[in-house]
Amino acid sequence: MTGRGFKRIEDKVCANVKIQPRLKIHIFLSAKYVSPKGKNIYEKHREYNYEKVKALYYNVKKEIETKETFEEQKRKERNKMTDSLRYDILKRDNYRCQICGVTAKEGAKLHVDHIKPIAKGGKTQPDNLQTLCDRCNLGKSDKF
Incomplete structure (x- = not known):
């Protein structure tokens, strides 16, 4: 057998064997x-x-x-908090803070607040929304 013939057989055998290192x-x-x-x-x-x-x-x-x-x-x-939904909640609550009772006519800046905060799984649905003045809303923070 010549050197070339041996090389060809060796290449065929080695092509079928994949060498994979074992790493630890x-x-x-x-x-x-x-x-x-x-x-x-x-x-x-x-x-x-x-x-x-x-x-x-x-x-x-x-x-x-x-x-x-x-x-x-x-x-x-x-x-999901649209201007229309915000207006509906303010109107439903008679433009009055649901905690302290101050109204927009008395100069209060009113917010529509999530009773159960979104960050704690609350949804933007009318039954989870309330009107609060800025002071009560800031005091409430993310408590429910």
């Missing part, structure tokens, strides 16, 4: 904190293998996607 990935993390006066020292050490890093990556990715979805839902919910 380990990540070592270390954090150290020394208090300003040097009296307290705190250290943490963590070790992660490839499977753990991969699982953490997918968990974080899922969390980010969930947060983006929730942010999108909040944005859509806020867009």
Whole structure:
């Protein structure tokens, strides 16, 4: 057998065999904190293998996607507050703050407020909306 014939057979055999390296990935993390006066020292050490890093990556990715979805839902919910709906709520509540009773005629700046805030799962529906003066609305914040 010539050198070329041997090379050709060798190439055929090697083409069918895929060489895949076996990797063992380990990540070592270390954090150290020394208090300003040097009296307290705190250290943490963590070790992660490839499977753990991969699982953490997918968990974080899922969390980010969930947060983006929730942010999108909040944005859509806020867009449902039309001028017409705002007017209907003000009219329903007789242009009066539902907490302190002050009216627009008395000089109060009135807001249409979500009783259960959108950030806490509230919807932009008439039964979740109320008229509040600016002072009561700011005092209420996101409480319900």
